[in-house]
Amino acid sequence: MLKFLIEKEFKQLARHSFLPKLIIVMPCVMLLVMPWVANHEVKNVNVCLVDNDHSALSSRLAQKVSSSAYFNLSATASGYSEAMQSIESGKADLILEVQPDFERRLVREGEAEVMLSVNAVNGVKGGLGSSYLLNIVNDYAAELRSEQLPYMGAAASGSFQLQASYFFNPSLNYKAYMVPALMVLLITLLCGFLPALNIVSEKESGTIEQLNVTPVGKLTFVIAKLIPYWIVGFITISFSFALAALLYNLTPVGSFGTIYVFIGVYILALSGFGLVISNYSNATQQAMLVAFFFIMILVFMSGLFTPVSSMPQWAQNITIFNPLKYFMQVMRMVYLKGSSVAELTPQLLALCGFAVFSNTWAMLSYKKVR
Amino acid sequence: MSVIYAENLTKRFGNFTAVNCITFSVERGEIFGFLGANGAGKTTAMRVLCGLSKPTSGRCVVAGYDVARETEKVKRSIGYMSQKFSLYEDLKVWENIRLFAGIYGMGDKMIALKTEQTLTHLGFEAERNTLVKALPLGWKQKLAFSVAIFHEPEVVFLDEPTGGVDPATRRKFWEMIYQAAERGITVFVTTHYMDEAEYCNRVSIMVDGRIEALNTPKNLRQRLNAPNMDAVFQRLVQAS
Numbered sequence: 001m002l003k004f005l006i007e008k009e010f011k012q013l014a015r016h017s018f019l020p021k022l023i024i025v026m027p028c029v030m031l032l033v034m035p036w037v038a039n040h041e042v043k044n045v046n047v048c049l050v051d052n053d054h055s056a057l058s059s060r061l062a063q064k065v066s067s068s069a070y071f072n073l074s075a076t077a078s079g080y081s082e083a084m085q086s087i088e089s090g091k092a093d094l095i096l097e098v099q100p101d102f103e104r105r106l107v108r109e110g111e112a113e114v115m116l117s118v119n120a121v122n123g124v125k126g127g128l129g130s131s132y133l134l135n136i137v138n139d140y141a142a143e144l145r146s147e148q149l150p151y152m153g154a155a156a157s158g159s160f161q162l163q164a165s166y167f168f169n170p171s172l173n174y175k176a177y178m179v180p181a182l183m184v185l186l187i188t189l190l191c192g193f194l195p196a197l198n199i200v201s202e203k204e205s206g207t208i209e210q211l212n213v214t215p216v217g218k219l220t221f222v223i224a225k226l227i228p229y230w231i232v233g234f235i236t237i238s239f240s241f242a243l244a245a246l247l248y249n250l251t252p253v254g255s256f257g258t259i260y261v262f263i264g265v266y267i268l269a270l271s272g273f274g275l276v277i278s279n280y281s282n283a284t285q286q287a288m289l290v291a292f293f294f295i296m297i298l299v300f301m302s303g304l305f306t307p308v309s310s311m312p313q314w315a316q317n318i319t320i321f322n323p324l325k326y327f328m329q330v331m332r333m334v335y336l337k338g339s340s341v342a343e344l345t346p347q348l349l350a351l352c353g354f355a356v357f358s359n360t361w362a363m364l365s366y367k368k369v370r
Numbered sequence: 371m372s373v374i375y376a377e378n379l380t381k382r383f384g385n386f387t388a389v390n391c392i393t394f395s396v397e398r399g400e401i402f403g404f405l406g407a408n409g410a411g412k413t414t415a416m417r418v419l420c421g422l423s424k425p426t427s428g429r430c431v432v433a434g435y436d437v438a439r440e441t442e443k444v445k446r447s448i449g450y451m452s453q454k455f456s457l458y459e460d461l462k463v464w465e466n467i468r469l470f471a472g473i474y475g476m477g478d479k480m481i482a483l484k485t486e487q488t489l490t491h492l493g494f495e496a497e498r499n500t501l502v503k504a505l506p507l508g509w510k511q512k513l514a515f516s517v518a519i520f521h522e523p524e525v526v527f528l529d530e531p532t533g534g535v536d537p538a539t540r541r542k543f544w545e546m547i548y549q550a551a552e553r554g555i556t557v558f559v560t561t562h563y564m565d566e567a568e569y570c571n572r573v574s575i576m577v578d579g580r581i582e583a584l585n586t587p588k589n590l591r592q593r594l595n596a597p598n599m600d601a602v603f604q605r606l607v608q609a610s
Binding site for chain 2: 001003004005007008011012015016205206207209210211212213214215216217
């Protein structure tokens, strides 16, 4: 009986005007476009330089700023008020103003000041941009000291430098962090919500009624709906592993075995939630809206964009009930740190719990008889 | 021996009583017309008999099984054609037949053999690979009926099978019903066409959830002194 139902699902899937395209296009968009745009790296900060000194030392500073990958020396202004206009018009994010007696004071007194004004409308860009620029200025100061210019007064004494080393993602490559999480999103959309929408569309068209008068049991019906999407999900995710390796040279440090174990449990948990939605919806549109509502919350509270640990405590408490969060942690940890199933036991238990909970709810809420 | 037996069957939705304490039985091989105005409770009663809906009270036995307790066994023994066409429109003709035959546990060989016979019988040889959504309504209904009786059920429930179908196709459809009945399949059919009511062995007429009359068309005409079933229907429905 199951064989015939699954056969039917595949025929319908293949004949669908939109779904097969979606299944191919979605992983491509997710992996080709998203890692570049869903990016918190601050680059291309536009700096407006107000050089009141026009000396050798001030132009060296300007050169140093513009040679950094993070900054574009977008404009030079003759005065602060002119520079302010370029901030207001959005052409510049930062103003770096050099005092008229910059070189003279450096030589005479061994110190001089520059002024930094930051557009903080975008807090992250402003904060990170100003701290990068401060680094460059400090770096320049250290450089001047190390050159031990004979005419400089105070020598560098007792200064120290911090050398950070970054574990697991040494080059702080944001894409390496985003790609595994985007795969989670992909599998969530394909395996959680497509089968739910499919079931509701059978309700809408009335075909479910014809099946309800047959001896097809509810478990058989549901399994026949889910298996094709599970298969599609596994193929798509494997395809996206290949894409990640090819495009970003990104392969998991841990084993694929670990990943597939978790995918299995996660898909099970997710399908259950999808079924619950389908059980309470009578129209595809209704199911779509409900799914959309939950997807929004689940994604924003999963740590995809912003780390869960920096959310307020009450929000962190809510994320305990978010299966997406656990699976994203797993994917990132396996991909970047090489964690094994044993080290991911808490996540495994949480996801198993979700799987049992959601599927029990789905079974209880499914009604063949009204 | 009765193949459908309903006793004091009642179905309420909140305060509204759709089916009000009906009792009747249908004999094996009979063509039983289940008539009534729109909203009289025909479809609700039929859905209860098929196990799609739970009765509020009362009991029904179909094909020897209690519908409430042995629902799955009942489902093995019946065929059902709903008011709304509900085969898969995005599957081909043969694929729909294969799906439903497979669900009833028929093997691949048996399905292939019977599919040929059915397609030939329907004159659908050329439409074997046509998507069902491309068929005209009358053809769809004939196909739906063939699928409903493909597994040789004891009873087939037909809910307004000929609604919107042209007179010629309706006649052919009724020929198919007669052929099924000759093979021993009990036919339980609702219709709004009174000429079709004349074709039934017995008819019941439902008014406001109750069965107001149940007899052969001939006896009903005589009893109400009416020239045809249309007049019988008008008199019973207007009397209420």
